[in-house]
Amino acid sequence: MSQVTLECHILDTGYCLAWEHHMIQGGQRRKVACHSLVALLKHQEHGWMLWDTGYAPRMLEATQTLPFSLYRRATPLYIQPRLSVAAQLARWQLKPSDIRRIIISHFHADHLAGLRDFPQAELIASGNAYADVATRRGINALRRAFIPALLPTDFAERATLLPEFNGPNLASLGPTYDLFCDGSLRLVSLPGHARGQLGLLAQTQRGQLLFAADSCWLRRSIYECRPPSRLTNFFVDDPRAIRNTIQHLHDFAQAQTDVVIIPSHCPEAFRQEVELSYEDN
Template sequence: MTIAGGSLCAIEFPAMVGVIDHPQRGLFLFDTGYDPAFLEATRPFPERLYRWTTPVSIGDRERWQVWLHSHGIDEAAIAGTIISHFHGDHVAGVQHLAHLPVHCARAGLAKLRAPGRFARVRNGLLAALVPPEVDAHARFFEDAPVLTLPTAFGPFSEGRDILGDCSLLAIELPGHCAGHWGLAFETHEGRPVLLAADAVWSGRSIAENRPPPRLTTALLGDTRRYRATLGMLGAAASANKDLTILPSHCAISAKAFCGKDVAG
């Protein structure tokens, strides 16, 4: 379901979190991954359909304080979250940080709050995971100043300056679902990085230009726009050898970037 011509065998599919250490503002989490709250949110019907179609394993190590400690994260240093999109595997932990600024797409939050439980579940959305407090603290990508991206991210040309200091630039990556965005920045060492969220599910898809089957992309979003975005990611990877593109579910890409095994 994640790559054309893929195996029918089950694979591990981690939901990873980006931890960004801003030199002045503190820590920002790019998405929040899974949390035991996901199990509670998918207990009733029709939300249980989400858990049936994408079975998950959530144990004690995913509990908020345990997860923070195991990754050496000081909760008091977290300045806010950056939400790529509102699918359950990307926002299950946002409840813990709902009192902080939440940078996200207006279109994505609107879709999450739209009526119709069956429709939301079909689109991978679990409204119970995102408390109403988030709406009050939301800072929308669409409202941030438009900036020209550095050439290291070409052919992507435009980003949104979400902090107002040119450090973190949100890039719309359409096709996967409504309100789906990535994040471009340079590390302390000057390495360009694009957090691609679910615009692509593996580095292999980029390297081989192999999108998911049409059934998958049509179910969740827009196949034509998804494939156009994948094409741009491939062009960016080819044109910019120093650019690192990190999908949210590709442990191989994350390990290559971090130089070690990573956990969701």
């Protein structure tokens, strides 16, 4: 077990409204706020980094015209400038140039929209994930919830694209990639929702956190082994792999009860983990 632990803050970057019975099979017919959570992490040697960048106001500009306006119509967005990650950094006396690295869980727009606020950061992503979206435009991009305009124009120069992982298995989640070779941040593959989707097991000052990206929307999908509705299959990469990934996460959660699992949009995780409240609205 790593002795290195990271400072970790979980931030909300805004939300969309989604039907609970779409988010999880057997869910209620009610609209649920789906926040887009990101993690701000500080490694004692490697400095500040981000897990995803969530929503940012440019998401509204990027979804003004067809075909990407269909995205916004499907998921109405509630975004405020002060909730962008770049704006929230001031709470820790940080500026965007202090962020050295950004790990991109996958290339869906709700995880990428803040990326262009960090023109100096190294960008870390799965090579398979990038290959799947790199040349997509228009409706082909939309079908993968990818909005090309959100990607920095120098993405390829700043990106470290990871090959298939071959590090030691993380129990049922399979091979890992140890980011700093000290066990503090280990990436795993969570296939199904998006090609090459990554998860991150972080050793933090408050214990182990598993950032599970969009492997499911609600944390209880994992505990109850209940995947999202098939209605969401339109834009996902591989529905069968989604079920397998949820089963693997279920097995992991049963064996590692001390690990807190944080899916990016889980309302329960938002309530429990997010430091920014809306009280000053």
